[in-house]
Amino acid sequence: MPDVLAVAPLTKPVDATVRPPGSKSITNRALLCAALAPGTSTLTGVLFADDTRAMMGAVAALGATVVTDEQACTVAVTGIDPAATTGAGTIDARQSGTTSRFILPAAALLPGRTVVDGAEQLRARPFGPVLDALRQIGAGVDELGAPGFLPAAVTGPAHGGHVEVSGHISSQFLSGLLMAGPLMPRGLTVALTSPLVSVPYVEMTTAVMAAFGVTVDGLAVPAGAYRPAAYAIEPDASAASYFLGAAAITGGQVTVSGLGAESLQGDVRFADVLERMGASVSRTADSVTVRSTGRLHGVDVDMADISDTAQTLAAVAVFADSPTRVRGIGFIRGKETDRIGAVVTELRRAGIDAVEDPDGFTIHPGAPQPTRFATYDDHRMAMSLSLIGLRTPGIEITDPACVAKTYPAYFTDLATL
Numbered sequence: 001m002p003d004v005l006a007v008a009p010l011t012k013p014v015d016a017t018v019r020p021p022g023s024k025s026i027t028n029r030a031l032l033c034a035a036l037a038p039g040t041s042t043l044t045g046v047l048f049a050d051d052t053r054a055m056m057g058a059v060a061a062l063g064a065t066v067v068t069d070e071q072a073c074t075v076a077v078t079g080i081d082p083a084a085t086t087g088a089g090t091i092d093a094r095q096s097g098t099t100s101r102f103i104l105p106a107a108a109l110l111p112g113r114t115v116v117d118g119a120e121q122l123r124a125r126p127f128g129p130v131l132d133a134l135r136q137i138g139a140g141v142d143e144l145g146a147p148g149f150l151p152a153a154v155t156g157p158a159h160g161g162h163v164e165v166s167g168h169i170s171s172q173f174l175s176g177l178l179m180a181g182p183l184m185p186r187g188l189t190v191a192l193t194s195p196l197v198s199v200p201y202v203e204m205t206t207a208v209m210a211a212f213g214v215t216v217d218g219l220a221v222p223a224g225a226y227r228p229a230a231y232a233i234e235p236d237a238s239a240a241s242y243f244l245g246a247a248a249i250t251g252g253q254v255t256v257s258g259l260g261a262e263s264l265q266g267d268v269r270f271a272d273v274l275e276r277m278g279a280s281v282s283r284t285a286d287s288v289t290v291r292s293t294g295r296l297h298g299v300d301v302d303m304a305d306i307s308d309t310a311q312t313l314a315a316v317a318v319f320a321d322s323p324t325r326v327r328g329i330g331f332i333r334g335k336e337t338d339r340i341g342a343v344v345t346e347l348r349r350a351g352i353d354a355v356e357d358p359d360g361f362t363i364h365p366g367a368p369q370p371t372r373f374a375t376y377d378d379h380r381m382a383m384s385l386s387l388i389g390l391r392t393p394g395i396e397i398t399d400p401a402c403v404a405k406t407y408p409a410y411f412t413d414l415a416t417l
């Protein structure tokens with residue numbers, strides 16, 4: 001991929017059906033549950049991207065056997081008995097929040113020492129809540145760098161029981177604890193010490209656990225065992241937001257197949273936001289379609305449940321006929337970059353009146369100037385800002401290769417529009 005990519009404006013309204021690659025979040029949950037199930041599971045519709053390769057490497061380091069067929073998007077995973085496995089050495093979670101936050105509690109099941117580390121970007125993201133939680137349930141935790149950050153070493157086995165963890169920084173801490181819970185001798189009962197963000201991701205966690213034979217009751221998981229499963233992964237709903245956004249701003253229509261009303265992913269609700277803005281949305285059991293009505297109004301919306309689509313909305317909001325206010329997402333300052341600061345800075349670079357708020361941002365519509373956007377090594381900056389280029393000549397994306405974190409073929413797929 002070039003160092004800078006020029007986005008070609010569309011010459012006519014988009015009219016397309018797309019199927020994004022598998023969900024990152026579901027892929028990484030299914031890989032972990034399969035790795036903790038005795039026997040062989042078969043996963044289909046798997047995402048092959050940097051974040052999921054990180055999880056494949058992590059579960060292999062725990063001792064699971066991972067056999068991939070990238071062409072077919074399938075993975076066969078033969079799981080381990082954690083109690084009979086010693087520590088996993090060092091795991092490189094790369095830039096992946098899910099891999100790192102999910103693998104720490106799983107590594108704490110092993111009677112041995114595992115070091116979890118990641119790329120510089122991940123080392124800057126918070127880990128204190130999960131490290132504290134693991135100490136509460138009997139694991140040894142050494143912070144090898146700054147307290148509350150990676151790298152960290154965990155030594156199990158954790159006995160489980162009652163644990164307290166915060167919910168306002170990331171839901172991934174809770175999801176990771178729940179997935180390891182059934183393999184702790186006392187099971188696990190989690191109490192949240194602060195309001196939970198990204199709630200649909202926890203519902204996704206319990207749904208994937210259920211597919212592998214474990215039932216979560218509230219935030220309590222009894223001691224038990226996973227069962228291997230044949231598991232089909234849905235297309236990625238956060239990835240779908242870019243194509244749905246493209247329909248809304250180019251006056252066209254896009255159908256995303258494989259993402260129906262029953263999706264496990266909260267981010268399918270991005271279509272509801274576009275509907276509130278004036279787009280027409282239709283849903284079937286297996287698809288969602290966004291059709292432009294020619295009208296696009298600004299919206300005032302809390303995106304705490306679907307924050308991975310906030311940057312998509314920022315790009316779409318530029319082309320509305322009134323301002324958009326996004327609330328409830330102060331915690332996205334701790335993602336791949338400070339996403340509130342980054343998206344506001346870049347829109348301002350294009351001459352758009354964008355304002356940073358403590359818990360979100362406000363975008364005033366305008367006519368973007370030709371701009372070379374910075375992307376902050378954040379895949380969602382690159383994918384979101386590219387939408388502006390569908391309507392505006394002279395838009396360039398720096399470091400387009402950063403999309404490899406979750407969607408290596410993004411720019412190829414965007415070009416098919």
Ligand SMILES: O=C(O)C1=C[C@@H](OP(=O)(O)O)[C@@H](O)[C@H](O)C1
Nearest residue numbers: 025098169170171172198201308
């Ligand atoms: O559990 C998950 O799969 C995820 C949860 C969300 O993170 P937070 O809970 O940190 O908001 C989301 O942003 C991330 O891309 C994936």
Ligand SMILES: C=C(OP(=O)(O)O)C(=O)O
Nearest residue numbers: 095096097098308335380
């Ligand atoms: C925040 C993200 O990823 P993660 O937290 O899993 O690194 C994302 O994909 O936007």
